[in-house]
Amino acid sequence: MPTMVDTSDVPYVAPEALALPMRYLVESGRGLAMLEGLSAKDLREVDAAVWDDLAPAHRVAALLRLRCLIRVFEARRLANLFLSHGHGLIAPAVYVAARTRLNTKWGFNPLKFERALKGLLAQIGEPDRRERPMALSA
Numbered sequence: 001m002p003t004m005v006d007t008s009d010v011p012y013v014a015p016e017a018l019a020l021p022m023r024y025l026v027e028s029g030r031g032l033a034m035l036e037g038l039s040a041k042d043l044r045e046v047d048a049a050v051w052d053d054l055a056p057a058h059r060v061a062a063l064l065r066l067r068c069l070i071r072v073f074e075a076r077r078l079a080n081l082f083l084s085h086g087h088g089l090i091a092p093a094v095y096v097a098a099r100t101r102l103n104t105k106w107g108f109n110p111l112k113f114e115r116a117l118k119g120l121l122a123q124i125g126e127p128d129r130r131e132r133p134m135a136l137s138a
Contacts, residue, residue, distance in 0.1 A: 010061050015098040017062040018069070021050045022094050026087075034073040034082055034093065043067060062098075068107040069097040075110035081117065092120045 024046055025033050038046070047063055054062055073079055073093075082089050096116045102108060 010064050010102040010104060013058045013062045013065060013098050015095045017054055017058045018065055018094050018098040019091070020053055021046050021063065021066045022069075022090060024049050026090070031087060031090070033070055034090070035079055037074065038070055064104055065097050065102060068102055068104065069093065072097075072108040072110055072113050075114075077114050078110055078117075081114065085121070089117075089121075092124065093117060096120060 025031065025038075028049075030036075030038070030042065033042075046066070050063075051059060073082060082093075096113060097108065100108060100113060100116055
């Protein structure tokens with residue numbers, strides 16, 4: 001019997017399962033996908049590349065979460081957060097996306113996602129680069 005996914009409440013996945021397609025994106029030169037987005041062709045390519053590497057119980061949920069993770073960064077507040085932290089934000093964002101409630105009709109709530117991401121960054125001690133004082137040259 002095939003596993004059914006309730007798209008009104010997508011199950012949580014292990015962060016490692018969501019990190020796999022994100023790692024593929026970075027290794028294939030699409031590390032800025034969270035800022036630039038992905039075409040339907042790119043998404044199909046990612047799906048095909050990692051499908052066999054994901055556990056059957058997590059395949060659909062992980063790939064749905066990846067698509068919504070890319071979409072949530074269309075919000076200006078999250079794009080600015082990505083710009084201030086750089087690629088160091090990818091791993092915490094993947095963790096938050098794997099463990100945050102998701103409705104595929106609406107995607108991740110950008111405000112809640114940002115709060116969770118900033119909370120995780122504070123917990124791991126990652127400062128916002130915009131807040132660092134700039135060194136003055138003599």
